[in-house]
Amino acid sequence: ALVAGNLIQSAALGGADTTVQHDLTPAAAAAGSYTVTVTLKTTAQAKDTFKNGWLAVTDGDAANAMGDLYLIKSHPAADGGAACVITLYEPLKRAITTNSRISLLANIYSGVIQAPATTPTGLAVGVAPTAVPANNYFWLQTWGIANVLIQTATTAGVRVQRDVGAAGAVGKTANTILTEIVGMCGYVNDTTDAGFVFLTIAP
Incomplete structure (x- = not known):
């Protein structure tokens, strides 16, 4: 329960694989695609844990789309260490390669x-x-x-x-x-x- 007049923060982000996943390896995806497949960390993820959160290309230089940011529409449940298909609200602006690295952030208001x-x-x-x-x-x-x-x-x-x-x-x-x-x-x-x-x- 929350108290009236209290400052509120997001769910804990540090070290929580259900709110942040960092430095994930993706499969190659062409510009214009609405999906990105990534290999998750060791924690299993329920369906749509990252829905309305963010997918960021955080490493791999400009040739590998570093700096691009997308809103996540949905994803299926996935085991820890397994591949997970992330569906986006908008298509990829630039191609993602296997040299890119992906980070996921859950909706900070959830x-x-x-x-x-x-x-x-x-x-x-x-x-x-x-x-x-x-x-x-x-x-x-x-x-x-x-x-x-x-x-x-x-x-x-x-x-x-x-x-x-x-x-x-x-x-x-x-x-x-x-x-x-x-x-x-x-x-x-x-x-x-x-x-x-x-x-x-x-x-």
Whole structure:
């Protein structure tokens, strides 16, 4: 369950093969194709784990389409270490070769969690404007005036960032910024209270 006014992050990304797969070897695919076949890491994948996530060509130089990015439409279930056919919403702009390398990223708005009171494990994606029961859809606020839990007192005109001292909280930026800046504060806010923050996460 999510708490109203809490900063929300994506599902954990670091080391989780069900949210990120990196440096996968593909089969060759021609420009104009809507599918890319990749050999997965060791974790088995359920059908459409990466649906509405991203496929990126992350290695292999320009001749092998490095830098291209595509939205994933679907894929079947696949065993760990097996080939998996990824279907895209749009055709390949450039051919992919066996020298290309592919990374997959799950939809960062699926399976979101309260931003933890530790080192971040994913991307800050927005603020819950209301309490949300577990396993429910909801509207996530990513931009504009929001009422957000503030762990470190703020002053007018300062940037606020993800706070690692309290779960779901933000705080004023330090001299050394170690977490994402998520917005701006327009007035003095008290510590451990909720207050107005202009979010600047995703317009």
